[in-house]
Amino acid sequence: MTLARDFVPSRIKTSDPLHEPRMLTEAEREVFRVRSRNARRAKDTASLSNHDVTHLVNKPTFDPALLMPQQARNGLTTLSLFSGGGGLDLGFDRAGFVHTGSWELLDDAASTLRRARPDWAVFGGEAGDVRGVDWRQYKGNIAVMHGGPPCQPFSNAGKQRGASDPRDMWPEFVRAVLAVKPEVFVAENVAALATARFTDYVATTIMSPLSSQYTIHQVKLQAYEFGVPQARRRVFFVGFLSARQGAKWAPPVPKFQRNTDLGNLPVVVGARQALGLQPIGFDDVSPTIRSGLSGPRFTTSILSSVSAQRRYEALQIWPNGVAIDRQAAARFAAKNGHFRLSVADVALLQGFPEWWTFEGATYMKLGQIGNSVVPPVAYEVAGSVAASFK
Ligand SMILES: C[S@@+](CC[C@H](N)C(=O)[O-])C[C@H]1O[C@@H](n2cnc3c(N)ncnc32)[C@H](O)[C@@H]1O
Structure with missing residues (x-):
């Protein structure tokens, strides 16, 4: 005979309407409560004591802004959907595009964008929900529509439910493209979306409604090949209303290599050197940084896998309990004595310049990053x- 399990709801408040918390019993919740209480106590004790400083406040040597020199405004307008903390928005801005509007469900992420760019039109929370927007008002006025629909339905770290996941927003992106008819669209997602498991999904949800009007390219890009000290491969769908323009487009060409296998390209800076840490005779790019919002439990850990754990160990960097700032990180020793990261360090490993700061609680900032x-x-x-417009 199986006994029914008595699930109790989580008491933790969330500002993420898409959050799917774990179903846990009272006893299971208590285990997590005890763990969090102990972690909080250890943190409080460490921050009260002056002699617990474990490492000096690090001074990074890496400035991602140098990888994206500001280009003159090119007159090409952008609409940004699922804008999050603004990775795509910032890249297009630095490349000279003219921002028209950003839509994002999370209030904190919308605040990040407003703080960074007070002159932008940013729609956040309920007003930022793309499901309620009549896009026809932008028809004919937009050069590029870009967005990263939520990746949880496809991510290896999740249940890979694809179209049956209520967070699947690809149909909304497609609806917006068909209503606005931008000259180009750019959509990003986890590389898993380009694997055999989702071939039918891509054919049905993306290619079938769009490919009669758009010439669509799919390309996978690796972050460290563009100078950022992180292994992160993502797929980009780039669609062109003009077949001629689509035929002219050439995907970005790698500028850096991780070791010396790509000939003469410069070797990308390692995570330790980028963060300004003491040399230990080993350096490498960081593993893929996981979002603090991606699992059933919000987290201040950026650890994505067992192999990632091994690489962090070799780098002597502690990927859990990321501190709010560098001062707090320096005061709070990691269990194994490795370097404790701060939010600013994680943002840097993700290629954000120091002046692009994030709003919300620590897990929410890490989630946006x-x-x-x-x-x-x-x-x-x-x-x-x-370049394809020239
Ligand atoms: C993968 S993130 C996008 C990250 C962004 N492209 C960047 O580069 O920073 C997906 C975002 O879509 C947002 N989102 C999910 N459903 C939404 C909806 N219905 N309307 C607007 N935004 C939504 C999530 O809150 C999340 O921030």
Whole structure:
């Protein structure tokens, strides 16, 4: 005989309307509560004591803004859907495009965009929900529509429910493209979307409604090949209303390599060097940074897999309990003595310049960072699209 399990709802408030919390019993919840209480106590004790400083406040040597020199305005307008903390928005902005509007469901992410670019039209929360927008008002006025529909329905880290996941927003992106008819669209997602598992999904949901009007390219890009010290491969769908323009488009070409296998390209900076940490005789790019919003439990860990854990160990970087800032990180020793990251460090490993800051609680900032397109990659894609207009 199986006993019915008595699930109790989580008491933790969330500002993410798409959050799917775990179904847990009271006893299971208590295990997590005890764990969080102990972690909080350890953190409070560490921050009260002056002699617990474990490492000096690090001074990064890497400036992602240098990978994306500001281009002169090119007169090409953009609409941004699912804007998150602004990875794609920032890349297109630095490449010279003219921002028309951003739509984003999370209030905190919309606040990030408003704070970074007070002159932008940013629709957030209920007003930012793309499901309620009549896009026809933009018809004929937009050069590029871009967006990263939520990747949870396809991510290897999730249940890969695809179209049956209520968070699947690809149909909304397609609806917007068909209503606005931008000259170009750019959509980004996890590389898993381009695997055999989702071939039918891509054919039915993306190609079938769009390919009669758009010439569509699919390209996978790797973050470290564009100078950012992180291994992160993502797929981009780039569609052109003009077949001629679509035939002219060339995807971004790698500028860096991770080791010396690509001939003469410069080797990308390692995570330790980028963050300004002491040399330990080993350096490498960081593993893929996971979003603090991606699992059933919000987290201040950026750890994505067991192999990632091994690489962090070799790098002597602690990927859990990311601190709110560098001062707090320096005061709070990681269990194994490795370097504790701060939100600013994680943002840097994701290719955001220091002056692009994030709003919300720590997990929410990490969520926006881990969800984002690496801005220097967005910049390269934007540059390649700009070139196709010439
Ligand atoms: C993968 S993230 C996009 C990241 C962004 N492209 C960047 O580069 O930073 C997907 C975003 O879509 C947002 N989102 C999900 N459903 C939405 C909806 N119905 N309307 C607007 N935004 C939505 C999520 O809150 C999340 O921030």
